[in-house]
Amino acid sequence: MTAVSDRQRLQYIAAQAADARVNVELETEGMTLNIGPQHPATHGTLRIVVRLDGEQVVSADPVMGYMHRGYEKLVEARTYPQVTTLINRIDWLSSFCNEVPFILAAEQLMEVEAPPRAQWIRTALFELGRIANIGLFLGELGLQLGALTAAFYAFRDREFVLNQIEAVTGGRFHPNFDRIGGLKDDLPKGWIDETKHVMQRIREFCDEMDDLLVGNEIFEARTRGIGVIPAEVGLSYGLSGANIRASGVDWDIRRDDPRLPLPYRDLDWKVWTHPDGDSFARYWVRLQEVREATRIVDQLLDGLPGGPIMAKVPRIIKVPEGEAYIATENPLGEMGYYVISKGDLGPFRVKIRTASFNNISVLPWVLRGVYVPDVITILGTLYFILGDIDR
Amino acid sequence: MSSVDTGSSADAPATDVTEPVDELRAGLLASFEHELGDAVTGSFLRPGVDLWIRVDAGAWRTAADVARRKFGLTFFDFLSAVDWMPSPFGRYEDAEVDTPLAEKLNQPYELQTGAAGGETRFQMLARVADVRSRRVGVTLKSDVPDSMRIPSWVPVYAGAEWHERETWEMFGITFEGHPGLRHIYLPSDFEGHPLRKDFPLLARVVKPWPGIVDVEPMPGEEAGDEDAEAEGGDAG
Numbered sequence: 001m002t003a004v005s006d007r008q009r010l011q012y013i014a015a016q017a018a019d020a021r022v023n024v025e026l027e028t029e030g031m032t033l034n035i036g037p038q039h040p041a042t043h044g045t046l047r048i049v050v051r052l053d054g055e056q057v058v059s060a061d062p063v064m065g066y067m068h069r070g071y072e073k074l075v076e077a078r079t080y081p082q083v084t085t086l087i088n089r090i091d092w093l094s095s096f097c098n099e100v101p102f103i104l105a106a107e108q109l110m111e112v113e114a115p116p117r118a119q120w121i122r123t124a125l126f127e128l129g130r131i132a133n134i135g136l137f138l139g140e141l142g143l144q145l146g147a148l149t150a151a152f153y154a155f156r157d158r159e160f161v162l163n164q165i166e167a168v169t170g171g172r173f174h175p176n177f178d179r180i181g182g183l184k185d186d187l188p189k190g191w192i193d194e195t196k197h198v199m200q201r202i203r204e205f206c207d208e209m210d211d212l213l214v215g216n217e218i219f220e221a222r223t224r225g226i227g228v229i230p231a232e233v234g235l236s237y238g239l240s241g242a243n244i245r246a247s248g249v250d251w252d253i254r255r256d257d258p259r260l261p262l263p264y265r266d267l268d269w270k271v272w273t274h275p276d277g278d279s280f281a282r283y284w285v286r287l288q289e290v291r292e293a294t295r296i297v298d299q300l301l302d303g304l305p306g307g308p309i310m311a312k313v314p315r316i317i318k319v320p321e322g323e324a325y326i327a328t329e330n331p332l333g334e335m336g337y338y339v340i341s342k343g344d345l346g347p348f349r350v351k352i353r354t355a356s357f358n359n360i361s362v363l364p365w366v367l368r369g370v371y372v373p374d375v376i377t378i379l380g381t382l383y384f385i386l387g388d389i390d391r
Numbered sequence: 392m393s394s395v396d397t398g399s400s401a402d403a404p405a406t407d408v409t410e411p412v413d414e415l416r417a418g419l420l421a422s423f424e425h426e427l428g429d430a431v432t433g434s435f436l437r438p439g440v441d442l443w444i445r446v447d448a449g450a451w452r453t454a455a456d457v458a459r460r461k462f463g464l465t466f467f468d469f470l471s472a473v474d475w476m477p478s479p480f481g482r483y484e485d486a487e488v489d490t491p492l493a494e495k496l497n498q499p500y501e502l503q504t505g506a507a508g509g510e511t512r513f514q515m516l517a518r519v520a521d522v523r524s525r526r527v528g529v530t531l532k533s534d535v536p537d538s539m540r541i542p543s544w545v546p547v548y549a550g551a552e553w554h555e556r557e558t559w560e561m562f563g564i565t566f567e568g569h570p571g572l573r574h575i576y577l578p579s580d581f582e583g584h585p586l587r588k589d590f591p592l593l594a595r596v597v598k599p600w601p602g603i604v605d606v607e608p609m610p611g612e613e614a615g616d617e618d619a620e621a622e623g624g625d626a627g
Contacts, residue, residue: 064575064576065574065575065576065577065578068576068577070585072561072586073585073586073590073592074592076478076592077592077595108440232465233549235465235466235467235522236459236465236467236548236549236550237467237548237549237550238466238467238468238469238548238550240466244522249522249523250523251522251523251526256522256526257526259439259440321505322505322506323443323505323506323530324440324441325441325518325528325530327468334468336468336469338469338471338516338518338530340473340505342503349473349474351469351471351516353468353469353518357553358467358469358550361550361552361553361554362550365549390576
């Protein structure tokens with residue numbers, strides 16, 4: 001476990017004190033505050049009922065379900081190719097990343113492997129999705145903390161990334177581009193050069209965010225030591241992605257899962273971690289993650305192999321009987337699909353493991369004892385998309 | 392179906408002798424068997440891919456406990472359940488909108504379970520992983536007894552709380568020792584358990600799915616041609 005700072009210790013004591021008060025005073029002196037369902041920090045419609053004692057949160061109860069669409073039931077009535085259309089809508093800021101683990105799980109069951117070129121383009125689009133998603137986070141956190149400028153820069157530069165995704169897939173938000181056995185199409189002409197320009201731009205955007213926010217005294221005061229999640233707690237709640245790396249756990253599925261056929265292991269990039277586990281660490285890790293993603297995209301485009309983009313697959317896709325769980329390192333964290341097939345045209349059961357559901361389940365623990373403005377910081381830096389919680 | 396390495400009609404190619412032995416996962420399986428003894432009722436190992444262990448319902452929490460405290464599988468991935476009953480509605484492909492639902496329900500069926508076997512209609516499905524050193528995950532399963540009660544994992548993995556609320560709501564499985572089984576997604580007065588196979592997907596029942604045309608054979612292929620899989624598709 002990482003070292004505990006004075007501030008963390010104080011916070012822990014405050015949480016204990018708040019706990020003690022619940023039993024004797026809450027009923028008479030407490031106050032219940034509804035945060036959401038409509039709040040900029042909720043990225044959708046999450047409602048959090050917090051019970052306050054003065055300015056301090058005594059307990060927090062997130063209320064989900066405002067956007068529950070029942071995908072796990074719906075996919076049981078669909079064929080494999082139809083499923084990608086639905087699961088595009090889970091994490092809507094990086095839709096392509098939602099498709100990849102499902103397609104990989106189906107490919108594993110069918111024992112089909114997409115040709116190298118398809119895997120490389122897949123990975124490039126995956127990382128573009130990451131940049132579009134986390135790039136927005138980097139600016140939006142500023143918005144939530146009262147620094148409006150950063151949000152405008154983020155929206156401005158995300159547009160270039162979305163344009164590149166649109167140029168390949170035809171869709172800005174819901175590409176529906178991944179296929180069992182490969183991809184729908186090859187890259188358009190001139191795309192590689194243009195994407196490299198965009199990657200340069202994103203690196204400059206990251207530097208801008210570095211200047212605007214990371215060095216900023218108010219930003220640091222609002223994020224340092226706020227919402228500390230120790231690694232052990234994070235793991236038992238199933239936190240993944242940048243949230244757990246910010247608590248010092250050096251784990252990234254892209255690097256650490258040898259079963260993934262994506263070419264991450266052939267590239268030169270780094271997994272960043274931060275020992276503090278606070279809101280600042282989560283921001284900082286994501287900032288580095290976007291920088292690394294631009295490097296990954298550059299290398300992918302330099303080394304793009306030739307060849308077909310589609311393996312030989314039957315026209316009517318039947319997935320053989322079996323079970324497979326494949327997870328990828330999505331922008332929000334680990335996203336996986338547990339696919340059970342009975343040799344039919346569609347899956348028998350799909351368990352969708354989304355990152356945000358687990359990431360947000362730590363909220364009741366982490367919000368205990370914090371002050372009301374810090375609730376927003378913690379919500380912002382845990383970073384969730386509501387579609388990713390509610391599915 | 393109770394011996395070790397049963398299981399499974401999954402598709403591991405038995406002839407592939409070049410496939411290396413997966414020492415990591417085999418070692419994990421051996422330590423689970425050593426620790427839990429007879430409570431391990433089934434297992435399935437696909438070398439280099441994944442490991443499934445099925446435990447007795449009574450040992451469900453113990454399995455989580457030894458996984459976390461003894462084997463370092465500290466990362467809680469997910470927890471859910473499977474309803475192995477074949478859907479009485481098929482895949483909602485027939486357009487017989489006038490057939491009463493009751494006629495389709497309560498029909499006898501044959502239970503077919505997946506990796507690591509199973510004997511009951513409902514089965515727990517959970518995954519835990521070691522993300523720090525060995526970086527390996529294991530899928531744990533357990534048959535849910537007819538009482539539909541199983542020990543809760545919350546005392547072991549705090550993150551199981553929301554997953555168990557979801558599983559309770561979607562499958563109607565009660566978790567003993569859970570601090571508060573409340574609805575998580577659905578309205579608090581919702582009746583029924585939507586992910587059970589006998590819960591109809593009403594949108595498809597009241598109106599046949601127009602996309603049905605997608606699953607019909609393409610022109611030039613014979614209907615029900617099972618050999619179509621072997622042929623190359625139109626990759627272009």
